[in-house]
Amino acid sequence: MPTDFKLSCVLFDLDGTLVDTAPDLIASLNRALAAHGLAAVAPEAIRPFISYGGGAMVRESVGADTDPELQAAILKTMLDHYQSNIAEYTVFFSGMAETLRIIEARGLKWGVVTNKRKRFTDPLMAALKLTARAACIVSGDTTANSKPHPEPMLEACRQAGVRPQECVYIGDAIHDIAAGKNARMKTLAALYGYLKPGDTPETWGADALIASPEQIPTWIESLTCR
Numbered sequence: 231m232p233t234d235f236k237l238s239c240v241l242f243d244l245d246g247t248l249v250d251t252a253p254d255l256i257a258s259l260n261r262a263l264a265a266h267g268l269a270a271v272a273p274e275a276i277r278p279f280i281s282y283g284g285g286a287m288v289r290e291s292v293g294a295d296t297d298p299e300l301q302a303a304i305l306k307t308m309l310d311h312y313q314s315n316i317a318e319y320t321v322f323f324s325g326m327a328e329t330l331r332i333i334e335a336r337g338l339k340w341g342v343v344t345n346k347r348k349r350f351t352d353p354l355m356a357a358l359k360l361t362a363r364a365a366c367i368v369s370g371d372t373t374a375n376s377k378p379h380p381e382p383m384l385e386a387c388r389q390a391g392v393r394p395q396e397c398v399y400i401g402d403a404i405h406d407i408a409a410g411k412n413a414r415m416k417t418l419a420a421l422y423g424y425l426k427p428g429d430t431p432e433t434w435g436a437d438a439l440i441a442s443p444e445q446i447p448t449w450i451e452s453l454t455c456r
C-alpha cells in the first residue's frame with residue numbers, strides 16, 4: 231500500500247458485511263415457499279447466496295429449472311413479507327457496532343453501497359438507527375448501474391464529499407471487490423460474510439482479507455504506522 235494513502239471514508243456492503251440480514255431474509259423466503267406449497271429450506275443451504283439477491287435465493291431453493299412464473303411469484307411473496315419485517319432478527323455482526331464507533335471517533339466518514347433495492351435499504355438503515363450516521367447510502371437502484379460497475383461507488387463518494395482514492399470498500403462477494411477496484415478504491419474482503427461454496431476470496435485481488443469486523447480498525451491503524 232502506498233505510504234501516501236490518505237483514508238477519508240470507509241464504505242461497506244450491507245448484507246453479509248455491515249449487518250447479518252440472513253435470519254430475516256431466510257425467514258421471509260421460507261414463509262413464501264410455504265405460501266406456495268413448497269418445503270422450507272435449511273438456512274445454511276441458502277445463506278451463501280444472499281449476497282446475490284432474492285432471485286438467487288429462490289433459484290437455489292426451488293431449482294433453476296422451476297417454472298419462471300412460479301419463481302417470480304415466490305420472489306414477490308418473499309420480498310413483500312421481508313419489507314414488512316425488515317429488521318425483526320437482523321443484527322450487527324459481532325464487533326461491527328464497536329468498529330463503527332472507532333471509525334467515527336477517528337473522524338472518518340463511513341457509508342453503505344449495496345445492490346439491495348432502496349425500498350429495503352432505507353427502512354433497514356432507519357430501523358438500525360444508522361441513517362443519520364452514514365455519510366452516504368447508495369442502493370442497487372440509486373444509479374443506472376449496480377456493482378460491479380463503479381457508478382454506485384462514485385455516487386457514494388459524491389454524497390460523502392470524498393475522492394475514490396481516499397476510500398476503502400469492504401464486501402463479502404467478488405462483485406464487491408471488483409466494484410471497489412473499478413473505482414480505484416482500496417478493498418477488503420469480508421470472510422465472515424455470506425461466501426458461497428467454491429468462493430476463493432484470496433484470488434479476488436482485495437488489499438486484505440478480514441476474518442472479523444474487529445480486524446477493520448486494526449487495518450485502519452496500520453495505515454498510520456507506515
